Amino acid sequence: MYVAVKGGERAIDNAHAWLAEERRGDASVPELSVAQIKEQLTLSVNRVMAEGSLYDPDLAALAIKQSRGDLIEAIFLIRAYRTTLPRIGGSNPIDTENMQCDRRVSATFKDVPGGQVLGPTFDYTHRLLDFKLAADGEIDAAPQADPNPESTPHIMSFLDRENLIQTEPQGDETPPDLTRTPLELPATRALRLQSLTRGDEGFILGMAYSTQRGYARNHAFVAELRIGAVAVEMDIPELGFAIEIGEITVTECETVNQFQGSKTEPPQFTRGYGLVFGMTERKAISMALVDRALRWKELGEDNVGAPAQDEEFVLYHSDNIQATGFLEHIKLPHYVDFQSELELIRKLRRDALEAREAAK
Amino acid sequence: MNDYNFAYLDEQTKRMIRRAILKGLAIPGYQVPFASREMPMPYGWGTGGVQVSAAVLTLDDTFKVIDQGADDTTNAVSIRRFFQKTAGVEVTEATAKASVIQTRHRIPEQELRHDQIIVYQVPIPEPLRFLEPSEVETRKMHSLEEYGLMHVKLYEDISQHGDIATAYAYPV
Numbered sequence: 001m002y003v004a005v006k007g008g009e010r011a012i013d014n015a016h017a018w019l020a021e022e023r024r025g026d027a028s029v030p031e032l033s034v035a036q037i038k039e040q041l042t043l044s045v046n047r048v049m050a051e052g053s054l055y056d057p058d059l060a061a062l063a064i065k066q067s068r069g070d071l072i073e074a075i076f077l078i079r080a081y082r083t084t085l086p087r088i089g090g091s092n093p094i095d096t097e098n099m100q101c102d103r104r105v106s107a108t109f110k111d112v113p114g115g116q117v118l119g120p121t122f123d124y125t126h127r128l129l130d131f132k133l134a135a136d137g138e139i140d141a142a143p144q145a146d147p148n149p150e151s152t153p154h155i156m157s158f159l160d161r162e163n164l165i166q167t168e169p170q171g172d173e174t175p176p177d178l179t180r181t182p183l184e185l186p187a188t189r190a191l192r193l194q195s196l197t198r199g200d201e202g203f204i205l206g207m208a209y210s211t212q213r214g215y216a217r218n219h220a221f222v223a224e225l226r227i228g229a230v231a232v233e234m235d236i237p238e239l240g241f242a243i244e245i246g247e248i249t250v251t252e253c254e255t256v257n258q259f260q261g262s263k264t265e266p267p268q269f270t271r272g273y274g275l276v277f278g279m280t281e282r283k284a285i286s287m288a289l290v291d292r293a294l295r296w297k298e299l300g301e302d303n304v305g306a307p308a309q310d311e312e313f314v315l316y317h318s319d320n321i322q323a324t325g326f327l328e329h330i331k332l333p334h335y336v337d338f339q340s341e342l343e344l345i346r347k348l349r350r351d352a353l354e355a356r357e358a359a360k
Numbered sequence: 361m362n363d364y365n366f367a368y369l370d371e372q373t374k375r376m377i378r379r380a381i382l383k384g385l386a387i388p389g390y391q392v393p394f395a396s397r398e399m400p401m402p403y404g405w406g407t408g409g410v411q412v413s414a415a416v417l418t419l420d421d422t423f424k425v426i427d428q429g430a431d432d433t434t435n436a437v438s439i440r441r442f443f444q445k446t447a448g449v450e451v452t453e454a455t456a457k458a459s460v461i462q463t464r465h466r467i468p469e470q471e472l473r474h475d476q477i478i479v480y481q482v483p484i485p486e487p488l489r490f491l492e493p494s495e496v497e498t499r500k501m502h503s504l505e506e507y508g509l510m511h512v513k514l515y516e517d518i519s520q521h522g523d524i525a526t527a528y529a530y531p532v
Contacts, residue, residue: 008437079398084364086372182393185496312494325403329483332405332435333428336466340527348521 023068037061046278047071051320052078053179053198055248055277072200072320079321083179090174092242094230096252097154100147101228102279106155108223108256114152119227121281155224156254156271165256165269166299185312192294192315196287197276199318207293207308207318208286216293216306219258220272227251227279251276253284257292262300270299290314367414367447373397377415389502391485406439406464409481413462416477417443422450424458429466436464465528482529 024031038045038061048060052075060078067073103119106112118124159165175190178198183191196204211218229249233242253274261267272292274284293308295301303309317323365371380394399407406427417423423443427436431453439462440451452458455470462479472478488498491509501507517525 008432008434009441012434012437076398076402080400083397083399084368084370086370178395179397180395182395184393312496316495321398322403325405325407326483327404328402329404333430333433335430336428337528344523344525344527348523348525351522 023066032065034058034061034065037064043279044069044071044074046280047201047283048074048078050277050280050283051075051198051200052082054078054082055246072324076321076324087177087180089234090177091245092233092235094232094248094250096226096230096250096275097152099152099226099228099230099250099252101152101226102249103227103281104152104224105226106222106224108221109155109158112155114148114150117148120279152226154254156256159223159256159269163268165271166259166265168271183315185315186297187311187315189291189295189298192311193273193275193287193291195315195318196274196290197283199287200320200323201280201283201286203318203320203323204286204290205282207314208289210306211289211293211308216296216304216309218272218289218292220255220289220292221257222285222288223254223256225251225253225281225285227281249278251278251280251284253281253288255285255288255292259299264300270295364446366419367417367443368399369397369411369414373411374415377411381412381415391502401438401442404483405435406462406481409462409464409479410439410442412479412481413443413460414447416479417447417449417460419447419449421459422452422457423447424452424455424461426461426463426466426468428464484529487529 038057041061041064042057044064045057045060048063048071049055049057051071052060052063054060056078059081060074063074063077064071066077101114101117101119103121104114104117106116110116156165160167175188175194178191178194183195187195210216212220227249229247231244232246232248234245235242251274253272255272255274257270257272259265259268259270270292272288272290272295274287274289274291276284276287290308293306294311294314296303296309307313367374369377377394380392384390384392396403396408397411399410401407401410413423423440425431425436425440427433427439430436431440443449444451455461455468455472458476460477460479461468461472462481464481467478467480486495486498488501488507488510491513492498492501501509514524517523
Protein backbone atom coordinates (compact mmCIF):
# COMPACT_ATOMS: atom_id res chain seq x y z
CA MET A 1 0.00 0.00 0.00
CA TYR A 2 1.51 3.28 -1.06
CA VAL A 3 0.31 6.65 0.12
CA ALA A 4 2.19 9.74 -0.94
CA VAL A 5 3.16 11.75 2.12
CA LYS A 6 2.25 15.32 1.39
CA GLY A 7 2.97 18.49 3.30
CA GLY A 8 -0.28 18.19 5.24
CA GLU A 9 0.64 14.83 6.74
CA ARG A 10 4.08 15.91 7.93
CA ALA A 11 2.65 19.14 9.32
CA ILE A 12 0.06 17.17 11.30
CA ASP A 13 2.70 14.84 12.77
CA ASN A 14 4.92 17.73 13.74
CA ALA A 15 2.03 19.66 15.25
CA HIS A 16 1.13 16.66 17.40
CA ALA A 17 4.70 16.27 18.61
CA TRP A 18 4.88 19.92 19.55
CA LEU A 19 1.52 19.68 21.28
CA ALA A 20 2.79 16.79 23.41
CA GLU A 21 5.81 18.85 24.38
CA GLU A 22 3.69 21.84 25.31
CA ARG A 23 1.43 19.65 27.37
CA ARG A 24 4.35 18.46 29.42
CA GLY A 25 5.61 22.01 29.88
CA ASP A 26 8.96 22.69 31.55
CA ALA A 27 10.51 19.26 32.10
CA SER A 28 12.30 20.48 35.23
CA VAL A 29 8.90 20.84 36.91
CA PRO A 30 7.56 17.49 38.20
CA GLU A 31 4.87 15.94 36.02
CA LEU A 32 1.25 16.17 37.19
CA SER A 33 -0.23 12.78 37.99
CA VAL A 34 -3.75 11.68 37.13
CA ALA A 35 -4.28 10.93 40.83
CA GLN A 36 -3.38 14.52 41.73
CA ILE A 37 -5.90 15.88 39.23
CA LYS A 38 -8.57 13.51 40.52
CA GLU A 39 -7.96 14.43 44.16
CA GLN A 40 -7.13 18.12 43.91
CA LEU A 41 -9.00 19.39 40.86
CA THR A 42 -12.19 17.57 41.79
CA LEU A 43 -14.57 20.22 40.53
CA SER A 44 -12.97 20.14 37.09
CA VAL A 45 -13.27 16.36 37.17
CA ASN A 46 -16.94 16.71 38.15
CA ARG A 47 -17.68 19.06 35.30
CA VAL A 48 -16.02 16.76 32.79
CA MET A 49 -18.02 13.79 34.09
CA ALA A 50 -21.28 15.76 34.01
CA GLU A 51 -20.92 17.17 30.52
CA GLY A 52 -19.16 14.07 29.24
CA SER A 53 -22.12 12.00 30.52
CA LEU A 54 -19.78 9.41 31.99
CA TYR A 55 -19.29 8.83 35.69
CA ASP A 56 -15.63 7.87 35.88
CA PRO A 57 -13.36 10.19 37.89
CA ASP A 58 -10.16 8.43 36.76
CA LEU A 59 -10.91 8.78 33.06
CA ALA A 60 -12.10 12.37 33.55
CA ALA A 61 -8.82 13.19 35.31
CA LEU A 62 -6.85 11.56 32.51
CA ALA A 63 -8.82 13.57 29.95
CA ILE A 64 -8.02 16.79 31.82
CA LYS A 65 -4.34 15.94 31.81
CA GLN A 66 -4.40 15.04 28.11
CA SER A 67 -6.29 18.21 27.20
CA ARG A 68 -3.89 20.50 29.06
CA GLY A 69 -6.72 21.61 31.32
CA ASP A 70 -9.06 22.65 28.49
CA LEU A 71 -12.27 21.26 29.97
CA ILE A 72 -14.31 21.32 26.77
CA GLU A 73 -11.53 19.37 25.08
CA ALA A 74 -11.54 16.96 28.04
CA ILE A 75 -15.32 16.56 27.79
CA PHE A 76 -14.86 15.83 24.10
CA LEU A 77 -12.36 13.03 24.85
CA ILE A 78 -14.79 11.50 27.32
CA ARG A 79 -17.75 11.76 24.93
CA ALA A 80 -15.80 10.14 22.09
CA TYR A 81 -14.84 7.32 24.44
CA ARG A 82 -18.32 6.97 25.89
CA THR A 83 -19.95 6.64 22.50
CA THR A 84 -18.09 3.36 21.88
CA LEU A 85 -19.44 1.75 25.05
CA PRO A 86 -22.40 -0.63 24.74
CA ARG A 87 -25.63 0.32 26.46
CA ILE A 88 -26.36 -2.51 28.85
CA GLY A 89 -29.67 -1.22 30.12
CA GLY A 90 -31.33 1.30 32.39
CA SER A 91 -30.83 1.50 36.14
CA ASN A 92 -33.65 1.96 38.60
CA PRO A 93 -34.29 5.61 39.45
CA ILE A 94 -31.75 6.69 42.05
CA ASP A 95 -33.25 7.31 45.47
CA THR A 96 -32.05 10.79 46.38
CA GLU A 97 -34.28 10.74 49.45
CA ASN A 98 -31.78 8.32 50.99
CA MET A 99 -28.73 10.26 49.86
CA GLN A 100 -25.81 10.48 52.28
CA CYS A 101 -25.79 14.25 52.19
CA ASP A 102 -22.48 16.12 52.31
CA ARG A 103 -24.44 19.27 51.80
CA ARG A 104 -28.10 20.06 52.13
CA VAL A 105 -29.56 23.53 52.26
CA SER A 106 -33.00 24.99 51.87
CA ALA A 107 -33.84 28.60 51.05
CA THR A 108 -37.52 28.13 51.86
CA PHE A 109 -37.63 26.62 55.38
CA LYS A 110 -35.19 27.29 58.21
CA ASP A 111 -35.89 24.30 60.43
CA VAL A 112 -36.19 21.13 58.46
CA PRO A 113 -36.07 17.48 59.56
CA GLY A 114 -32.54 16.29 58.96
CA GLY A 115 -31.21 19.83 59.39
CA GLN A 116 -29.28 22.10 57.11
CA VAL A 117 -25.72 21.05 56.32
CA LEU A 118 -23.39 23.55 54.71
CA GLY A 119 -20.76 21.01 53.70
CA PRO A 120 -17.58 21.89 51.82
CA THR A 121 -18.83 25.09 50.18
CA PHE A 122 -17.14 28.21 48.83
CA ASP A 123 -20.26 30.16 49.80
CA TYR A 124 -19.02 32.11 52.78
CA THR A 125 -15.34 32.22 51.91
CA HIS A 126 -13.99 35.64 51.18
CA ARG A 127 -12.50 35.55 47.76
CA LEU A 128 -9.05 36.65 48.80
CA LEU A 129 -6.05 34.96 47.27
CA ASP A 130 -4.48 32.70 49.85
CA PHE A 131 -0.78 33.23 49.34
CA LYS A 132 -0.01 30.52 51.87
CA LEU A 133 -1.24 28.01 49.29
CA ALA A 134 1.47 29.15 46.93
CA ALA A 135 4.07 28.07 49.47
CA ASP A 136 2.57 24.87 50.81
CA GLY A 137 -0.83 23.26 50.85
CA GLU A 138 -0.67 21.75 54.33
CA ILE A 139 -3.97 22.07 56.17
CA ASP A 140 -5.30 21.24 59.60
CA ALA A 141 -7.82 18.44 59.73
CA ALA A 142 -11.44 19.61 59.63
CA PRO A 143 -13.59 18.95 62.70
CA GLN A 144 -15.52 15.69 62.54
CA ALA A 145 -19.09 14.93 63.54
CA ASP A 146 -21.02 11.71 63.74
CA PRO A 147 -23.22 11.00 60.73
CA ASN A 148 -26.71 12.38 61.16
CA PRO A 149 -28.98 9.48 62.17
CA GLU A 150 -32.09 11.41 61.11
CA SER A 151 -33.53 10.80 57.68
CA THR A 152 -33.51 13.71 55.28
CA PRO A 153 -36.87 13.78 53.51
CA HIS A 154 -37.21 15.99 50.47
CA ILE A 155 -38.38 19.44 51.48
CA MET A 156 -40.80 19.42 48.57
CA SER A 157 -42.69 16.59 50.28
CA PHE A 158 -43.92 19.06 52.95
CA LEU A 159 -45.55 21.19 50.28
CA ASP A 160 -46.81 18.05 48.63
CA ARG A 161 -48.79 17.10 51.74
CA GLU A 162 -50.84 20.27 51.51
CA ASN A 163 -51.31 19.97 47.75
CA LEU A 164 -49.53 23.29 47.47
CA ILE A 165 -47.19 22.00 44.84
CA GLN A 166 -48.13 20.67 41.48
CA THR A 167 -47.83 16.88 41.19
CA GLU A 168 -45.68 15.20 38.60
CA PRO A 169 -46.84 12.23 36.57
CA GLN A 170 -45.34 8.95 37.80
CA GLY A 171 -44.12 6.21 35.53
CA ASP A 172 -42.05 3.05 35.63
CA GLU A 173 -40.85 2.93 32.07
CA THR A 174 -37.19 3.65 31.27
CA PRO A 175 -36.92 7.06 29.59
CA PRO A 176 -35.47 7.19 26.07
CA ASP A 177 -31.71 7.67 25.81
CA LEU A 178 -30.75 10.97 24.20
CA THR A 179 -27.42 9.51 23.05
CA ARG A 180 -29.03 6.58 21.24
CA THR A 181 -32.18 8.02 19.69
CA PRO A 182 -32.44 11.26 17.72
CA LEU A 183 -33.71 14.28 19.59
CA GLU A 184 -37.02 15.12 17.97
CA LEU A 185 -39.05 18.14 18.95
CA PRO A 186 -41.14 18.74 20.92
CA ALA A 187 -39.06 16.71 23.37
CA THR A 188 -40.41 15.04 26.49
CA ARG A 189 -39.34 16.48 29.82
CA ALA A 190 -37.13 13.43 30.42
CA LEU A 191 -35.21 14.17 27.23
CA ARG A 192 -35.01 17.88 27.99
CA LEU A 193 -33.53 17.12 31.40
CA GLN A 194 -31.00 14.70 29.87
CA SER A 195 -29.97 17.38 27.45
CA LEU A 196 -29.68 20.07 30.13
CA THR A 197 -27.63 17.96 32.52
CA ARG A 198 -24.93 17.39 29.88
CA GLY A 199 -25.26 20.90 28.43
CA ASP A 200 -22.50 23.47 28.71
CA GLU A 201 -22.40 24.93 32.20
CA GLY A 202 -21.81 28.45 30.93
CA PHE A 203 -24.66 28.27 28.45
CA ILE A 204 -27.15 26.86 30.96
CA LEU A 205 -26.01 29.43 33.51
CA GLY A 206 -26.56 32.25 31.03
CA MET A 207 -30.01 30.96 30.11
CA ALA A 208 -30.96 30.61 33.78
CA TYR A 209 -29.68 34.09 34.54
CA SER A 210 -31.72 35.52 31.69
CA THR A 211 -34.90 34.19 33.34
CA GLN A 212 -33.96 35.89 36.60
CA ARG A 213 -33.45 39.16 34.80
CA GLY A 214 -36.93 39.09 33.35
CA TYR A 215 -36.81 37.02 30.17
CA ALA A 216 -39.55 34.58 31.25
CA ARG A 217 -39.10 35.24 34.94
CA ASN A 218 -40.41 32.39 37.03
CA HIS A 219 -39.75 33.47 40.63
CA ALA A 220 -37.60 30.55 41.72
CA PHE A 221 -36.59 29.68 45.27
CA VAL A 222 -34.18 26.89 46.00
CA ALA A 223 -36.46 24.66 48.04
CA GLU A 224 -33.61 22.27 48.44
CA LEU A 225 -30.12 21.68 47.23
CA ARG A 226 -28.49 18.44 48.24
CA ILE A 227 -25.18 16.90 47.35
CA GLY A 228 -24.03 13.44 48.30
CA ALA A 229 -23.62 9.80 47.43
CA VAL A 230 -26.45 7.59 46.22
CA ALA A 231 -26.51 3.93 45.31
CA VAL A 232 -27.21 2.92 41.72
CA GLU A 233 -29.32 -0.21 41.44
CA MET A 234 -30.23 -2.25 38.44
CA ASP A 235 -32.76 -5.00 37.91
CA ILE A 236 -31.08 -8.15 36.73
CA PRO A 237 -33.69 -10.23 34.87
CA GLU A 238 -31.77 -13.48 35.48
CA LEU A 239 -31.84 -12.86 39.23
CA GLY A 240 -35.31 -11.42 39.45
CA PHE A 241 -34.25 -8.61 41.80
CA ALA A 242 -32.24 -5.42 41.82
CA ILE A 243 -28.59 -5.30 42.85
CA GLU A 244 -26.38 -2.34 43.65
CA ILE A 245 -23.93 -1.77 40.81
CA GLY A 246 -22.17 1.29 42.19
CA GLU A 247 -22.33 4.54 44.03
CA ILE A 248 -22.27 8.01 42.53
CA THR A 249 -22.17 11.52 43.92
CA VAL A 250 -24.80 13.82 42.50
CA THR A 251 -26.11 17.32 43.05
CA GLU A 252 -29.87 17.68 43.13
CA CYS A 253 -31.68 21.00 43.07
CA GLU A 254 -35.42 21.44 43.43
CA THR A 255 -36.84 24.88 42.94
CA VAL A 256 -40.25 26.01 44.00
CA ASN A 257 -41.75 28.55 41.65
CA GLN A 258 -44.70 30.81 41.98
CA PHE A 259 -47.62 30.06 39.73
CA GLN A 260 -50.79 32.09 39.47
CA GLY A 261 -52.80 29.26 38.05
CA SER A 262 -54.17 28.84 34.58
CA LYS A 263 -57.43 27.81 32.94
CA THR A 264 -56.78 24.20 33.89
CA GLU A 265 -54.69 24.48 37.10
CA PRO A 266 -55.53 26.20 40.43
CA PRO A 267 -52.95 28.58 41.94
CA GLN A 268 -50.12 26.48 43.37
CA PHE A 269 -46.38 26.20 43.39
CA THR A 270 -44.58 24.53 40.52
CA ARG A 271 -41.21 22.83 40.28
CA GLY A 272 -37.98 23.10 38.43
CA TYR A 273 -35.53 20.24 38.65
CA GLY A 274 -31.80 19.90 38.31
CA LEU A 275 -29.71 16.76 38.74
CA VAL A 276 -26.05 16.68 37.77
CA PHE A 277 -23.15 14.25 38.33
CA GLY A 278 -20.69 15.23 41.04
CA MET A 279 -20.55 18.35 43.12
CA THR A 280 -21.82 20.76 40.48
CA GLU A 281 -24.01 23.16 42.32
CA ARG A 282 -24.02 26.12 39.94
CA LYS A 283 -25.01 23.84 37.09
CA ALA A 284 -27.77 22.07 39.03
CA ILE A 285 -29.43 25.34 40.08
CA SER A 286 -29.15 26.70 36.54
CA MET A 287 -30.62 23.52 35.17
CA ALA A 288 -33.64 23.76 37.50
CA LEU A 289 -34.37 27.31 36.39
CA VAL A 290 -34.10 26.47 32.69
CA ASP A 291 -36.19 23.32 33.18
CA ARG A 292 -38.91 25.45 34.75
CA ALA A 293 -38.79 28.04 31.97
CA LEU A 294 -39.14 25.30 29.33
CA ARG A 295 -42.32 24.00 31.00
CA TRP A 296 -44.47 26.98 29.99
CA LYS A 297 -46.56 24.98 27.57
CA GLU A 298 -47.56 22.10 29.87
CA LEU A 299 -48.41 24.62 32.64
CA GLY A 300 -50.53 26.73 30.31
CA GLU A 301 -48.34 29.82 30.68
CA ASP A 302 -47.77 32.44 28.01
CA ASN A 303 -44.85 32.17 25.67
CA VAL A 304 -43.31 35.60 26.05
CA GLY A 305 -40.74 34.85 23.37
CA ALA A 306 -37.87 34.57 25.84
CA PRO A 307 -34.83 32.53 24.72
CA ALA A 308 -35.07 30.24 27.78
CA GLN A 309 -38.62 29.27 26.80
CA ASP A 310 -37.59 28.22 23.33
CA GLU A 311 -36.98 24.49 23.55
CA GLU A 312 -35.36 24.22 20.15
CA PHE A 313 -33.07 27.16 20.82
CA VAL A 314 -31.96 25.88 24.23
CA LEU A 315 -31.56 22.20 23.38
CA TYR A 316 -29.89 22.72 20.01
CA HIS A 317 -27.30 25.14 21.32
CA SER A 318 -26.44 23.85 24.79
CA ASP A 319 -24.10 21.07 23.72
CA ASN A 320 -20.59 22.45 23.87
CA ILE A 321 -19.06 19.59 21.89
CA GLN A 322 -21.33 20.22 18.93
CA ALA A 323 -21.01 23.97 19.32
CA THR A 324 -17.24 24.03 19.52
CA GLY A 325 -16.85 21.61 16.61
CA PHE A 326 -19.15 23.50 14.33
CA LEU A 327 -17.80 26.87 15.36
CA GLU A 328 -14.24 25.83 14.71
CA HIS A 329 -14.92 24.10 11.41
CA ILE A 330 -14.86 27.50 9.73
CA LYS A 331 -11.08 27.47 10.09
CA LEU A 332 -10.88 24.42 7.81
CA PRO A 333 -10.12 24.98 4.13
CA HIS A 334 -13.05 26.51 2.29
CA TYR A 335 -10.97 27.36 -0.77
CA VAL A 336 -13.52 26.26 -3.35
CA ASP A 337 -16.50 27.76 -1.51
CA PHE A 338 -14.71 31.03 -1.15
CA GLN A 339 -13.59 30.97 -4.79
CA SER A 340 -17.20 30.71 -5.92
CA GLU A 341 -18.18 33.59 -3.61
CA LEU A 342 -15.37 35.67 -5.07
CA GLU A 343 -16.54 34.97 -8.60
CA LEU A 344 -20.10 35.83 -7.71
CA ILE A 345 -19.23 39.09 -6.00
CA ARG A 346 -16.97 40.11 -8.90
CA LYS A 347 -19.76 39.41 -11.36
CA LEU A 348 -22.35 41.31 -9.29
CA ARG A 349 -19.97 44.26 -8.89
CA ARG A 350 -19.23 44.29 -12.62
CA ASP A 351 -22.93 44.29 -13.47
CA ALA A 352 -23.65 47.02 -10.91
CA LEU A 353 -20.77 49.24 -12.08
CA GLU A 354 -21.73 48.78 -15.72
CA ALA A 355 -25.32 49.74 -14.90
CA ARG A 356 -24.09 52.84 -13.06
CA GLU A 357 -21.87 53.80 -16.02
CA ALA A 358 -24.76 53.33 -18.44
CA ALA A 359 -27.01 55.56 -16.30
CA LYS A 360 -24.52 58.46 -16.48
CA MET B 361 -6.46 0.61 18.23
CA ASN B 362 -7.53 -2.85 19.26
CA ASP B 363 -9.74 -1.40 21.97
CA TYR B 364 -12.23 -0.22 19.38
CA ASN B 365 -14.46 -2.03 16.95
CA PHE B 366 -13.73 -2.19 13.19
CA ALA B 367 -14.13 1.36 11.85
CA TYR B 368 -14.59 2.68 15.40
CA LEU B 369 -18.37 2.45 15.75
CA ASP B 370 -20.08 -0.57 17.27
CA GLU B 371 -22.08 -2.81 14.94
CA GLN B 372 -25.44 -1.79 16.41
CA THR B 373 -24.79 1.87 15.62
CA LYS B 374 -23.63 1.03 12.12
CA ARG B 375 -26.80 -0.94 11.52
CA MET B 376 -28.87 1.98 12.78
CA ILE B 377 -27.11 4.30 10.31
CA ARG B 378 -27.56 1.87 7.39
CA ARG B 379 -31.26 1.65 8.23
CA ALA B 380 -31.48 5.45 8.18
CA ILE B 381 -29.81 5.45 4.74
CA LEU B 382 -32.31 2.89 3.43
CA LYS B 383 -35.16 4.94 4.83
CA GLY B 384 -33.76 8.02 3.11
CA LEU B 385 -33.63 6.15 -0.20
CA ALA B 386 -37.18 4.94 0.27
CA ILE B 387 -38.60 8.40 1.00
CA PRO B 388 -37.05 10.82 -1.50
CA GLY B 389 -36.52 14.31 -0.13
CA TYR B 390 -37.04 13.27 3.48
CA GLN B 391 -34.15 14.03 5.81
CA VAL B 392 -33.94 11.07 8.15
CA PRO B 393 -32.94 12.06 11.68
CA PHE B 394 -30.51 9.72 13.41
CA ALA B 395 -28.79 9.85 16.77
CA SER B 396 -25.40 11.15 15.78
CA ARG B 397 -22.52 9.75 17.81
CA GLU B 398 -19.67 11.82 19.12
CA MET B 399 -16.78 10.85 16.91
CA PRO B 400 -13.20 11.38 18.04
CA MET B 401 -12.98 14.39 15.71
CA PRO B 402 -14.97 17.60 15.96
CA TYR B 403 -18.62 17.83 15.01
CA GLY B 404 -18.93 19.84 11.82
CA TRP B 405 -15.62 18.58 10.43
CA GLY B 406 -17.16 15.71 8.51
CA THR B 407 -18.33 13.57 11.39
CA GLY B 408 -21.69 12.89 9.76
CA GLY B 409 -19.85 11.58 6.70
CA VAL B 410 -17.39 9.70 8.91
CA GLN B 411 -20.28 7.87 10.56
CA VAL B 412 -21.76 6.94 7.19
CA SER B 413 -18.34 5.78 5.95
CA ALA B 414 -17.90 3.72 9.11
CA ALA B 415 -21.32 2.17 8.54
CA VAL B 416 -20.61 1.09 4.95
CA LEU B 417 -16.90 0.22 5.01
CA THR B 418 -15.78 -3.40 4.79
CA LEU B 419 -12.30 -4.88 5.12
CA ASP B 420 -11.87 -5.14 1.33
CA ASP B 421 -12.67 -1.50 0.64
CA THR B 422 -10.29 1.14 -0.67
CA PHE B 423 -11.05 4.51 0.82
CA LYS B 424 -10.58 8.00 -0.59
CA VAL B 425 -11.25 11.33 1.12
CA ILE B 426 -11.73 14.68 -0.61
CA ASP B 427 -11.99 17.92 1.29
CA GLN B 428 -12.86 21.01 -0.74
CA GLY B 429 -11.69 19.27 -3.89
CA ALA B 430 -8.32 18.11 -2.53
CA ASP B 431 -7.02 14.91 -0.96
CA ASP B 432 -4.08 16.51 0.77
CA THR B 433 -5.76 19.14 2.94
CA THR B 434 -5.20 18.59 6.66
CA ASN B 435 -8.76 17.52 7.38
CA ALA B 436 -8.83 15.03 4.50
CA VAL B 437 -5.54 13.59 5.76
CA SER B 438 -6.97 13.33 9.24
CA ILE B 439 -10.13 11.48 8.16
CA ARG B 440 -8.18 9.13 5.87
CA ARG B 441 -5.77 8.31 8.67
CA PHE B 442 -8.62 7.70 11.06
CA PHE B 443 -9.93 4.83 8.91
CA GLN B 444 -6.45 3.53 8.18
CA LYS B 445 -5.99 3.26 11.92
CA THR B 446 -9.43 2.04 13.02
CA ALA B 447 -10.42 -0.10 10.01
CA GLY B 448 -7.07 -0.96 8.46
CA VAL B 449 -8.52 -0.38 4.99
CA GLU B 450 -6.44 0.58 1.98
CA VAL B 451 -6.53 4.21 1.03
CA THR B 452 -6.01 5.93 -2.27
CA GLU B 453 -6.08 9.31 -3.92
CA ALA B 454 -7.15 7.86 -7.28
CA THR B 455 -10.88 8.08 -7.86
CA ALA B 456 -10.98 4.97 -10.06
CA LYS B 457 -9.26 2.84 -7.42
CA ALA B 458 -11.55 3.85 -4.57
CA SER B 459 -14.59 1.82 -3.60
CA VAL B 460 -15.77 4.31 -0.96
CA ILE B 461 -15.20 8.05 -1.45
CA GLN B 462 -16.00 10.45 1.34
CA THR B 463 -16.12 14.03 0.21
CA ARG B 464 -16.70 17.34 1.88
CA HIS B 465 -18.66 19.76 -0.32
CA ARG B 466 -17.23 18.70 -3.71
CA ILE B 467 -17.71 15.73 -6.04
CA PRO B 468 -14.97 14.04 -8.09
CA GLU B 469 -14.68 15.12 -11.71
CA GLN B 470 -14.32 11.57 -12.94
CA GLU B 471 -17.59 9.73 -13.56
CA LEU B 472 -18.23 7.07 -10.93
CA ARG B 473 -19.11 3.41 -11.51
CA HIS B 474 -22.09 1.62 -10.02
CA ASP B 475 -19.89 -0.31 -7.60
CA GLN B 476 -18.47 2.86 -6.04
CA ILE B 477 -20.05 4.54 -3.02
CA ILE B 478 -19.83 8.28 -2.55
CA VAL B 479 -20.38 9.62 0.95
CA TYR B 480 -21.29 13.22 0.47
CA GLN B 481 -21.06 15.42 3.51
CA VAL B 482 -22.34 18.95 3.96
CA PRO B 483 -22.36 20.97 7.17
CA ILE B 484 -26.02 21.91 7.06
CA PRO B 485 -28.08 19.63 4.85
CA GLU B 486 -31.24 21.70 5.17
CA PRO B 487 -31.47 24.08 2.16
CA LEU B 488 -34.06 26.19 3.97
CA ARG B 489 -31.94 26.66 7.10
CA PHE B 490 -30.69 30.14 6.25
CA LEU B 491 -34.20 31.28 5.48
CA GLU B 492 -35.73 29.67 8.57
CA PRO B 493 -33.49 28.76 11.53
CA SER B 494 -36.01 26.52 13.27
CA GLU B 495 -35.89 22.79 12.51
CA VAL B 496 -39.51 22.42 13.68
CA GLU B 497 -40.55 25.06 11.14
CA THR B 498 -38.53 23.71 8.19
CA ARG B 499 -39.92 20.21 8.77
CA LYS B 500 -43.40 21.71 8.66
CA MET B 501 -42.54 23.61 5.47
CA HIS B 502 -41.36 20.43 3.74
CA SER B 503 -44.40 18.45 4.77
CA LEU B 504 -46.69 21.19 3.40
CA GLU B 505 -44.42 21.73 0.36
CA GLU B 506 -44.42 25.36 1.40
CA TYR B 507 -41.51 26.90 -0.46
CA GLY B 508 -42.76 30.48 -0.75
CA LEU B 509 -39.78 31.77 1.27
CA MET B 510 -37.34 30.23 -1.20
CA HIS B 511 -39.26 31.62 -4.17
CA VAL B 512 -39.19 35.09 -2.60
CA LYS B 513 -35.43 34.77 -2.01
CA LEU B 514 -34.81 33.74 -5.61
CA TYR B 515 -37.07 36.55 -6.86
CA GLU B 516 -35.29 39.14 -4.70
CA ASP B 517 -31.90 37.90 -5.88
CA ILE B 518 -32.88 38.32 -9.50
CA SER B 519 -34.63 41.65 -9.03
CA GLN B 520 -31.73 43.12 -7.03
CA HIS B 521 -28.71 41.52 -8.67
CA GLY B 522 -30.07 40.24 -11.95
CA ASP B 523 -28.87 36.79 -10.93
CA ILE B 524 -29.28 34.09 -8.28
CA ALA B 525 -26.86 35.15 -5.55
CA THR B 526 -26.15 31.66 -4.24
CA ALA B 527 -22.54 30.76 -4.88
CA TYR B 528 -22.51 27.25 -3.44
CA ALA B 529 -24.75 25.15 -1.20
CA TYR B 530 -27.39 24.42 -3.82
CA PRO B 531 -29.86 21.78 -2.70
CA VAL B 532 -28.98 18.35 -4.14
